[in-house]
Amino acid sequence: MTIRPKYFTPNEVSIHNTAKDIWLSFLGKVYDLTPHVEANSGDPLLKPIIDAAGQDISHWFDPKTKDLKKFVDPNTGCLLYFAQHGRFSNVPPRFPSSDWANDFGKPWWKDEKxxxxxxxxxxxFIKIINALTLQNQIIEVCSEETMKEILNRYLKYNAHAESYTWKYDCTVLDMDKTLTENGIVDDDPDFYTLRMRDDQYLQSVILYYNDDLTEA
Incomplete structure (x- = not known):
């Protein structure tokens, strides 16, 4: 059985923006570098990484090699990493140096841990309406997520969300499929073309109470 990856929105990544809680995204993946920063606390080479906390740094990388961008040093003719914001941890110095420890194994940008x-x-963005309480909530979701994963996002607003039948346009939704696969088309491109505010015309998923509330 293939395990689905966890999907994150850019907004979710952006809130982890301190030295004690630092996420970065690059080349389509999200990385929690908090352990790396903690393990190297006090190292001045962490500064460019901390400055980029919560951001996408794909522009640091060559999409073909999946490695940091490189350049040929005009003085030495050597191929070096291009650290446009200053040299950072695991990037070797431009010249041989006895104080650079290279026993860290994989550099952090290649370490899948x-x-x-x-x-x-x-x-x-999608609106979820509880037909029992008439409460509604607008939440941001990933287009790749299944309805079951969207349900998990919604649990913080309604801990009993699994005890409801989820419907759209009077049709019961397949919780193992995405919004699009359930026929809930993403209208954002049309709203952009028409210069309309998409937050005023969100598709609504209706939750119908099943009368079998699960335990909190």
């Missing part, structure tokens, strides 16, 4: 999921290629 820091990878915690996938950055959504397209997020969507």
């Amino acid at each position: 820091y990878c915690i999921g996938v950055l959504s290629k397209k997020t969507r």
Whole structure:
């Protein structure tokens, strides 16, 4: 059985923006570098990484090689990493140096132990209406997520969400399929073309109470 990756929105990544809680995204994946920063606390080479906390740094990389961008040093003719924001941890110095420890194994940008999921290629806002209480909630979701994963996002607003039947346009939704696969088309491109505010015309998923509330 294939395990689905965890999907994150750019907004979710952006809130982890301190030295004690630092996420980065690049090349379509999300990385939690908090352990790396903690293990190297006090190292001045962490500064460019901390400055980029919560951001996407795909522009640091060559999409073909999946490695940091490189350049030929005009003085030495050597191929070096291009650290446009200043040299950072695991990047070797331009010249041989006896104080640079290279026994760290894989550099952090190649070490999958820091990878915690996938950055959504397209997020969507959707309105969820509880037909029992008439409460509604607008949440941002990843277009790649199944309805079951969207339900998990919604649990913080309604801990009993699994005890409801989820419907759209009077049709019961397949919780193992995405919004699009359930026929809930992403209208964002049309709203953009028509210069309309998409937050005023969100598709609504209706929750119908099943009278079998699960335990909290």
